[in-house]
Amino acid sequence: DTKKDFNVCWSIYVGWMPWGYMKDHGIIKKWADKYGISIDVTQINDYVESINQYTAGGFDACAMTNMDALTIPAAGGVDSTALIVGDFSNGNDGVVLKGKDKLTDIKGQNVNLVELSVSHYLLARALETVGMKESDVTVVNTSDADMVAAYSTPDVTATVTWNPLLSTITQMPDSHLVFDSSKIPGEIIDLMVANTQTLKDNPDFGKALVGAWYETMALMSDPGPDGQAAREAMATASGTDLFGFESQLETTRMFYTPQAALGLTRDAELKATMQHVAEFSYEHGLLGDGAPNAGFIGVETPTGIYGSDSNVKLRFDPTYMQMAADKQL
Amino acid sequence: MLQINNLWKSYGDQIVLERIHTEVQAGDFVTMVGASGCGKSTFLKMLLGTEVPSKGQILLDGQPLAAEPDADRGIVFQQYSVFPHLSVLDNVIIACAFSQSPWTGWLGRTRKAAARQAAEAMLDKVGLSHALQRYPHELSGGMKQRLAIAQALMLKPRILLLDEPFGALDPGIRADMHELVLGLWREHQLTVFMVTHDLKEAFYLGTRLWVFDKVRHDPQAPHRYGASLTYDLDINRKRGSDLQGAALLKDIQARTAPTVALAG
Amino acid sequence: MLQINNLWKSYGDQIVLERIHTEVQAGDFVTMVGASGCGKSTFLKMLLGTEVPSKGQILLDGQPLAAEPDADRGIVFQQYSVFPHLSVLDNVIIACAFSQSPWTGWLGRTRKAAARQAAEAMLDKVGLSHALQRYPHELSGGMKQRLAIAQALMLKPRILLLDEPFGALDPGIRADMHELVLGLWREHQLTVFMVTHDLKEAFYLGTRLWVFDKVRHDPQAPHRYGASLTYDLDINRKRGSDLQGAALLKDIQARTAPTVALAG
Amino acid sequence: MKRMINLRPDRSWRMMLTLLPFALLLLVYILSSDARLALNPNDKLLPSFAQFASTMQQMVFEPSKRTGELLFWQDTFSSLQRLGLGILIAATLGLVIGLLTGALPLVSAAFSPLLTVVSLIPPMALLPILFIVFGLGELSKVVLIVIGIFPFIARDIQKRAQEIPAEQLVKSQTLGAATPAILLRVLLPQLMPRLIDAVRLSLGAGWLFLIAAEAIASTDGLGYRIFLVRRYLSMDVILPYVAWITLLAFLVDWLLAWANRRLYPWYHQGGL
Amino acid sequence: MKRMINLRPDRSWRMMLTLLPFALLLLVYILSSDARLALNPNDKLLPSFAQFASTMQQMVFEPSKRTGELLFWQDTFSSLQRLGLGILIAATLGLVIGLLTGALPLVSAAFSPLLTVVSLIPPMALLPILFIVFGLGELSKVVLIVIGIFPFIARDIQKRAQEIPAEQLVKSQTLGAATPAILLRVLLPQLMPRLIDAVRLSLGAGWLFLIAAEAIASTDGLGYRIFLVRRYLSMDVILPYVAWITLLAFLVDWLLAWANRRLYPWYHQGGL
Ligand SMILES: Nc1ncnc2c1ncn2[C@@H]1O[C@H](COP(=O)(O)OP(=O)(O)OP(=O)(O)O)[C@@H](O)[C@H]1O
Ligand SMILES: Nc1ncnc2c1ncn2[C@@H]1O[C@H](COP(=O)(O)OP(=O)(O)OP(=O)(O)O)[C@@H](O)[C@H]1O
Ligand SMILES: [Mg+2]
């Protein structure tokens, strides 16, 4: 059924700061007005809570990573569409050891990270590269809000986290970044995910979001004073300054143009990435008790479906980004 | 006016009162004495309607007594009788307010003014007109009891129940209160029931003196039998002068000791 | 034994007691009466050491009195005198424990056994030997006061201070307590100071009766002047028989009314 | 020498003794901070007082570039508004429920056990459901505070209502009052000062829930700011904010105590 | 017809009335859950009772694949251990501080104001400093509980100590006791039942801080599990866990109340 009023939520993270900027500077309103709808953009500080709210039906779209999109809404039976592929982490997530500088030194240590998050996934992928398994370390669940403070205690010797926590931590004495997401490029993807049914019934909603996003992207990538002002606003909103924000941007592969985003979406690698993610999630019981195998939940990509095609719950849909590329919005 | 037929009261298997038969005429001043715990307060509570007889009846003008307190029966307790959050004047005005609008307790302007006048008159009578704006915590024990009496008399209840109203007062003040109560009793032609531990007081104030005591005893199971009315004396209003024989008095004292004794 | 020289006590600019001169011999039984708020308790507190005189001195055997309570001076209050968390027996044993090991209050086995015997003997004297294991909340008011007295007498203090010890008791029980206190006073040759509101009691018990009252008055500023000792009567031990003239008694009553009166 | 238990400091001694531990704490802080900063001048955990001053100077006096607001005052205002609203609602709800369950045996039979169970549920654990039901706007923050503290207030008021001597209820009935009049004119006014006491006792929890709520969904507020800068370990913001919260909590508590004494003198001077 | 205020339900009515609101809540839950599951059979927010049963069956009876433990019991055990230790320490600390500040004017002058200020600081906001001082292990969780509740207990005990009639202290001195003996033999034993009451009042906060502590850094515990599975909205774990926590809280409270009545009969039957 069609409707006029939509709710979108996001949480503070370098790749999603444009959503706050769009709201503050009326860009989202401009695009919503253009399609005769209204879109309310809400900032939620607790990332997991924002996804839970989306999954429970409180929001029509929400910013999240590919892994969380699979394990929370999709596994919860909410058919979701990755409307915008915003960026992937290219060093924004990393494994840090205190006093040691090789990844293999992690063996036998306690590793503090947000359990079952992309950090956990990154750790699993990192251990794979040196032939270790998760059972070689002990994972200690640590809330992201307390990660920096926790790391500054002698108890914590290894951690996996993301920016801006990561850069704060690596600046501390004797800290070594031994693995980061740039070694698995394109696997940790930041998305704007929308409810598939809502999107199908209200294509204008998708068009307005995508239109607003790429207008902001153009502004953000502008090297001139306008772009700098925009980036500075985003920096303060995330609690840092322009310098800090730009150093975070350096480790983020932003897709400033729809063409770039379409490149990743249409690459056959995406399907392989989602397979990795699904297998990791299955091993950790994130797909639910009822899941008989990693492919229980189907993931549709432009190059084919991974897993069960009768239970597709997560779709990478390039349609709207293509419209932006074609300047049809 | 009041008729009490074969009244019993027990809590669980403890029998407190048994086989009480009596009648009370309008205008009687009944004083009640008895050992501590023998059931005097319980008897008052049944008259008041906060306790229900286990057996038997209390009839008021031939009708069973209402099973909850109402404006027919006023009460003054030994303590806690007044509202601590209201000034002396408001403590009395609220009596009018409750009786005139039972649901909200609010009075309009005019009715409030009338109530205020009536309250001031009553407080004058009990000698509190100099303390209208004080709160109960600023009053002495005797003043508090006078206030409680003023409150209770505001509605001119047919029956006034007093449960050791002067037990907490100094002897001097107690004497003043005796005169006050006797005066009001005469003026408003009340029927009064008063519990006291002071036999002298009981003789001095009452027109009838009731003594509660156990007639039957079972040393193995003291709770098997309850107290009953063992004496019901008509007291000559020329008080004190002709007490009914020293022997009787001694007898009563012995039975109710150690809690009742001629003060001093 | 005790010498009191020009004693004054004031709180802020309120003068409570002024110009008190007197001497007390060992073995005196001093009863003290006076209007409420005139400073009787304050005087006791200075004897006890919990309040300090503003001017003047109290000398015990020629030495200034210790400025805090000690085992020389026992006290019985109107209320709160006993320890609610200890049984009757332990309430008395602890008196020995405190006096024998002031720092920890613990006794070894042998000393404890001795203390227990002494405590039982004392409790027998005050008539509590049937209630050794009960807690204070299981005692009546009279029993509690007897316990408090037993506690205070355990250490044989030279001076015993009693602040309205029987104010909360029924008249019958009060009479028993009088006999008890007089007995103990004679036996242990105590020096007793006792505050009471009951003149008859004061005459009956005391060898000396002190009346506290203001000699000077300033109606504009009642706090300007404090009370002093207005009467210091030697009372013939053949009590009651030869009260010192009805006129004097009336005078005392008038001055101290309404809070002091011959009970009844 | 008097017994320790009898020693009372006079006015100036008391002042000295009061300030002593605060001065000591301050000293310990300064020493630790200096030691850490000597090792690592960029250390963020224990900033120097100069750093506090310059950071707070910015937040208190300079409009934010992003919103043009004075952040510190904006945060304070938002938080106090939420806390005030939450406490007001919790107090009202607690008073009504406490009064009814305390005074009416029928209502008590139906709702007291439920109230006991509700008071034992840790509200934090039910956050997702709370947010789904009440949304993520201002409402849900206020609701978290309300849910966090109203059961405590309601149970306290219930107990207090039951403590009011039954004699007063009987007396009211002998004066002709019906149930509503007794509730409104006898019980309610006597429960008001007790309500203020209950609110004072629950203020600490109120602040806790406020901070928790602001950490989850909010764009301003004292708790939000602390949450936001926590990821950069900006103790130069966190510590002054904590001190400010403590001061505010102290002031609110003091104000309530003062109002209670002023409004209900009969309650404090011995009650009955 | 009697006044509402005088109506008392008899035994069976009371039972009915007590169960009624619980039954209603259950019904509302079942209906909402059914409605959501009809729309989306994979919905996780309000699982059916069958789902609860199968999930809890697994956690209670089947060893976890990863650690080989019975997760539910492991969580319960760890949490109770932390809570117990935290409360024990907080109670001891609160008792000592409350006793000393309550009984000795000198100590009170020095530490009461500090205690007031400490009790107003929201502990969550100071986590970073706590970590530095106490590390991240079990200790810091216990410390968070202690810091969260001991000021409340200490202030309560302080007030209670001051409420003990001065007459008892004077009496002890006339019996020859020095300060330590008065503290140990007169005040301390009388404060014990009051301490249990204070602990009961602070248990709710204790659970709150326990859950918060376990959310920060932990590998087991009831709070840990709730926060972990919140990541994928497993209400089929969260809701039974919340119910279990509520039940445990109820049991602990009841046990303390019972012990208090048994151990200190003189305290309950009117005290002095
Ligand atoms: N609600 C009750 N439940 C059980 N027993 C009760 C109840 N109320 C009173 N009793 C018992 O009934 C007996 C009579 O009590 P009541 O208060 O009437 O005595 P009383 O004559 O007024 O004594 P006192 O002179 O001490 O006031 C006592 O043994 C008391 O324990
Ligand atoms: N600590 C205090 N601070 C200020 N004033 C006090 C203090 N203690 C007593 N007073 C005042 O001193 C006066 C005497 O009090 P005190 O208690 O000695 O009287 P009292 O003779 O024992 O009276 P009562 O017969 O009522 O016991 C009173 O006016 C009282 O208000
Ligand atoms: Mg009675």
Ligand SMILES: [Mg+2]
């Ligand atoms: Mg006195």
